[in-house]
Amino acid sequence: MPKKYDYIIAGAGLSGLSLAYRMRKSASHQNASLLLLDKDTKERNDRTWCFWSKKEDLFDEINYKVWPKIQFADSEINQTYNIDPYKYKMIRGIDFYKHVLSFLNTCDKTDFVSSGIENIEETASEVIITTSNETYSAPWVFKSYYDNLDFSKSNFVWQHFKGWIIKSELPVFDKDKAIFMDFRVPQDDETRFFYVLPFNENEALVEIAVFSEAIPKPSFYDPFLKEYIKEKLEINTYEIVEEELGAIPMTDYNFNKIKSNKVIHIGTSGGQVKGSSGYAFYRIQEEMDRLMGYINQNKLADYKRPINRYHFYDRIFLNAILTGKTNGAKVFGKLFKKLSPQTIFKFLDEKGSFFNDLIVFTAPPTWPFTKAFFQELFKR
Structure with a gap:
């Protein structure tokens, strides 16, 4: 018989650990049993996350460094910018793992198993996960890695x-x-x-x-x-x-196409990496906050990754650089030559008005994006 839990997180990376941390900080879910599965023990510094923010954030206490200024350079400009009210923050992978796992180790009904996942089977009432050593089950599974997906029709x-x-x-x-x-x-x-x-x-x-x-x-x-x-x-x-x-991975693939009733895809598997820039840390934190709302209201069956106009913008950008209409150096060079970092950050955060979006899109040469726009518009 599978060992039963209320929730299983398959993949204890950035999104999985961020979600587990929030669940255990939530008073309403401290009594729910939780299992985290990952083949890696998270004992090495395997990555660095950087992000800009203009507020206090959940993991500020483990910021390794914070910079009030940034520099941009290309063949035409070499300029330093004060990015107030933003700060550019850095968190080391090892500090994040230690911080979250040390907290989770103090929580009841919380297990971490270092084991590779061999199979995930979804039934009408639960999800069964088979590892190399054991079998587990839960009504809901959060999966942060994706299996082989067909990106051939996506950028x-x-x-x-x-x-x-x-x-x-x-x-x-x-x-x-x-x-x-x-x-x-x-x-x-x-x-x-x-x-x-x-x-x-x-x-x-x-x-x-x-x-x-x-x-x-x-x-x-x-x-x-x-x-x-x-x-x-x-x-x-x-x-x-x-x-x-x-x-x-940077892609405009619609991850909502991954059909499952009781497996919620998060992080990279949930399309939470920004398609046109690769930035992930801040986007994942925001999405885990949104997901917690569904968990707290017992409405996980209604959860879907949001698709907005910025997803189409990512398609246009990726089309333009992948088909040789332009390249990243030209695009970002024109952006930083004409616009403030604050305006660019707002756009990349998907927080700007439509007018702000127009300012950003018209800063680089518009013809490459115009061609990409029509190709993407009629592609599917």
Whole structure:
């Protein structure tokens, strides 16, 4: 017989742990039994999350660094911006895992099992999960990873990246300024940019991100990192303290197509990665807050990922860069040349008015987006 729980979270990554944290903080769900399943034990620093915010956030106490200023650079401009009332925040993966898991370990009826999931079967009354060691069941399962999906009819690109945390002998970094995007790197018909996140005057994460259809070998990034550190940051002597390597799916796929009655898809599996930028942390936090509303009202059967006009905007952007009508360097270069970061953040947060959206869309050359608009309009 399967071991029974009230809720199971399949995948204890950002979205799964964020949801579990909220459920256990909620007075109405402290007595519900909860199981988290993940093959990884979450004991290493495997990623970094950055996001902008103009308010106090749930996980502010584990912010590793906060910057009041950002810098944008390309072949035409190199400018620093004060982003008040926003702050640019960074949370390390290991700090997030330790913070959430240490709290969950103090909660009753809460189990964490490190095991790979072999099968998820949905019946009329429950969901049965089979792992390599055990079988579990619950009326509701929250699933944060997706199996093989057919993206062939959607726009899809990988944002993949590699970064080095470097320590310089000399104080070379501005600890109050994050380099948000630096496109001064050969684009080679892709979208490539650097970002630099200083922890102090001597230490920073230097990372290159690339938008492309395929993910290259880890060694691909190294010559770019070495050249950027030497030529743009003008650092000749440094120590590589830590490496970061990863990939984020950017797509306009409609994740509401995944049909299930008792499996709620969250995080990457729920389409909560911003299709046109790859930003996920803040969007996932907002969506977990919204999902908690359905849980608290016992209306999980009504839950759906929201689809708004910004989903269509993502389709237009992805179409334009994937078909060679333009590229990310040109688009973001024009945006930062003509608009304030605050206006851009509002648009990327999907918080702007329609007038604000028009301002953003008309900042870059409009013809590539006009062509992409009509292609997407009549595609499906």
